[in-house]
Amino acid sequence: MSQAPLPVLIVGAGPTGIVAALSLLRNGIPVRIIEKDPHSRLGQRGPGLMPRTLEIFDYLNVPEVYQTSSEFPNIKNYDQGSTEVKATYSMLPDYPKTPGTPHNQGRMLGQQTLERLLRKHIDAYGVQTELGVELRTIEQDENRVRAHVVRRDGDNEVEDVIEAAYLIGADGAKGAVRKQLGLTFFGETYDNIRLLISDVRVTSSFLGREYMQTFGNFKDGAIGFRPTKEIAEDGYQLTISGDNHDLPTLAKGKVALEALIKKCVPGDVKLEEVLWCTEWRANVRMADTFSKGRCFVAGDAAHVHTPAGGQGLNSGMQDSFNLAWKLALAYKGLASSSLLESYSAERLPVIADMLNMTTKLMERQRTISVPSKAFQRGPHMFMLSVNYRPSGIVLEEVKTGIEPIDTYGSIRDGNIVAGDRAPDAPGVEVLGQAGEDKTRLMQVFTPTAHTVLVFAPDANAALPVLEGLTAFDASIVKSAVVLAPGAATHPDVGANAIVVDNEGHAYSEYQVEKGETRVVVVRPDGVIGATVKDAGGVKRYFEKIFGQ
Incomplete structure (x- = not known):
């Protein structure tokens, strides 16, 4: 009997690859991560971390990223050789602090430091980056991927074959994975x-x-x-x-x-x-698809662009966070046939919009001689409005018939619907053992499971939905009943958590009327997968994820 292949091989140990590794490890999926370079990377490189990415580190429980990072400094501009300040300005847009956004400003952290902090977390799983291992060729069939690699041992090269169920290429724009898959890299230099x-x-x-x-x-x-x-x-x-x-x-x-x-x-x-x-x-280039068979590309292996706006590093890590939970379900045999296809379907439109936007920003910086004007940017740079509303695996049954918006959310319509980022809500009380030290709704969410939020007049009104959830694996579908202050809690209804919305922010951010019963399903990547009215809607959504 042949040995079962490694679940996931990750090629490339930059932030995109390490976030993919950590997300999979959090989901109980073993990985190996190989890196062509014999040493860890040097350099600050792209140091800007946007609020949407900071939320990923909250989900993955990597608080050191925020703690070690610093605020974006304001800029003072001078003529060359002059001591006279011509202008003082910010490189970031103003973004109001709202209950739904735990991070309303970006942070600065050099890539060399970021990788070191992330590596500590995969090290805790016994996974260490295998440096000096270069991918040469890929073969794949319907069951596995065979990666032919060369490992450097001093002046010698040792050939090896790594078999994996899936492969993620996070090996950069010049990497081997995209080329081996024969993906077209559209764009220009x-x-x-x-x-x-x-x-x-x-x-x-x-x-x-x-x-x-x-x-x-x-x-x-x-x-x-x-x-x-x-x-x-x-x-x-x-x-x-x-x-x-x-x-x-x-x-x-x-x-x-x-x-x-x-x-x-x-x-x-x-x-x-x-x-x-x-x-x-x-x-400025992007691949024509981000997947082929059992192989996927993410980060610079899938798209490259100007550094204007600080979107590149962030987009790569968001690629990984979108992909990892889907790969985890697929490896466990729990995913529908369309789930893995949704990675490319969801991320391609976002990246296309991002390339257009950052190219315009770079051209603006090059052609406008007044730096404070050249650096003017909109709030969509924070990526909080990036959405997957057109996705085939999201389900909106409450606010139907609304007009689509661009995937980057540069023009918002005021709605919170399926495909949008799931907002936070501070000032909540989470009852029971699961609620220890939790005061924000986002702390109830997890990168290892869907979280079914049941907004209801009282806990008993949530019972039909909660009973319907018993049909699903409890390790990958969690539940939380969200109640207004004063509502009957009934902690024995069978939910994983009872959330009392003491300050009303959960109802407000999710646009739910008090006394209304509504179900919001939050995906493991912090995206609203479904907004429905009852247990039937929940079932219809999970058929998209798990199949019939």
């Missing part, structure tokens, strides 16, 4: 849009630690210094743009780089050390 990104140590009589300071403008040429103690007490993430700068020469040596810094920054300044440096060229 903008040779005239280049950036130099570097981690440096600089001592200066002028540069401070409170603001990001930029000299010049992106249209004609700019150099920017973002202070970060992740590098060192005198550390900065340095960005240089513009046709006026010889980026290839600057990337090669410290002498040319220091000369430019001294030219642009007033006062005494010294480039102490260049820890990491890369020249970036604008590619």
